[in-house]
Amino acid sequence: MSVLELANISKHFGAIQAVNDVSFSLEAGEVVGLMGDNGAGKSTLVKMIAGNFRPSHGTMHLEGKEIVMHKPAEARQHGIEIVHQDLALCNNLTAAANVYLGRELRRGIGPFRILDYAAMYKRAGQLFAELKSETRPRDLVKQMSGGQRQAVAIARTMLSQAKIVLMDEPTAAISVRQVAEVLNLIRHLRDQGIAVVLISHRMPDVFDVADRVIVMRRGRKVADKKIASSSPEEVTGLITGAIEQVA
């Protein structure tokens, strides 16, 4: 059974049809590259999965059950996590504080509960070790490299038992060496049985790490095939429209 199944999803903003009748499914432990030119509808599609937008038409099934989400917090409750393009980090806080932002651990009784710094440092440290990242939980995010910042944002998705992680352009603004680091983080999530959707403009990254590629053009899905049976040339053709559509 698929983790997530989208059926005939459409979204329009007034007269603009951003996403048009898109269906696809995600399997556990699979990395899917979502590609397309600017304005192809990738972000809108992802925002619907993340609970930011509600689809105008179509249904979503999570592990066989239909879900309707009104806000991002609900997606999170369903086990859908997102790593935002700008990472959504607070520079003035420590790595651990950022990992736990919005779901801080507390200890104490009843209304008298205080932040549990020790537990948060410890768990964040474990997550960074698991990700094999050279990140210290007590360091301020302000002082971190691009790769470390990615690790903090990704560690966030590992706090709860995520089923699906959506990554919006995680390799867009970082150095070549750090790109390799981030791709390893993605493989790590996949090995844990998490379905990863990688939105990217970078062909090499998608062909390096993804199992499957979905190409969008003008709001429609124009391709959905195994990486092994495709090629960067074909995908480029699909993105630009030189190739109309493949099965």
Add this chain to the structure above:
Amino acid sequence: MAVTLDQTIAQKQHTFLSRLFANQTFWVVIAVILACLFLSFATDSFATSKNIYNITRNVTFVAIVALGMTFVIITGGIDLSVGSVLCLCSMVLAVTMHAGYSIEIGILATIITALAIGAFNGVLIAYIGFPPFVVTLGMLSVARSLAMVASNNTVVFQFGPDHQKLLALGGGAWVFGIANPVLYMIILALITGFTLRWTKFGRHIFAIGGNEHAATLTGVPVKQIKVAVYMISALSAGLAGIIQTGWLGAVTTNLGTGMELQVIAATVIGGANLAGGVGTALGAIVGAALIEVIRNSLGLLGINAFWQGTFIGGAIILAVLFDRIRNFRRSD
């Protein structure tokens, strides 16, 4: 032997001392101590118990409001209305008690007034998206005008049946001869410090100041928290108003004029960053203390009072200058 990843991670990057020296609040504390030592030797009148009593008491009103302002400034906001709100709250208390109501009812009315003003500011800023500067600038004008309306612009100095209770509340010294306002300040500072460091609410305030968008995306209730901080700021002004009324024994409609600037100066000297994300309770207190020590010393040293503004302004710029220099070094 090669250094492993774990060793590198385990290595502490900052020692206690290096963190202390990088802390603006620490240097302001040093400045206050040095100034006090110098003045004790240079003048006969500084280290007298009467003068110390005066200084500590004068610090408190600015310091209490600065504690509330610290919340607002950490979120990256500003509250210019505190001086006027202090005046309005004092006037509400004075008028209510003058009309024959008990001190409890007077204080209740004052606190409700303060919270209502804070909520008004906060809702306009958080939900309608007004810039904090504009909303609170408007409130600065509105609150003082309402204080004039409430009192018909007269001085109120008779507080009805509970007159003595009110004077004792603000002017007394119930514990070890420490002026009551100082006790209130210490209690409020402890509550503020605790809230900022140990509660989820405090953590979220810092998150909003650091990156409001990120806070929203991660599910922090940004709008509610912003309303809350403006309510806290107004409440601190209201409490300072109650205490100051008891201490002065009279309320005029020019009470707290220009106080917002002193309060903001105190928080900034104490290390808060107007861009948001940085600030402490201790900083607000020592910032207020430094301003008061400067004012007090100029008088004792026989320097013309007209120089006061220059020295206080110099202290603000100097305090922030240290911060800039540190950041330059870091970015190099």
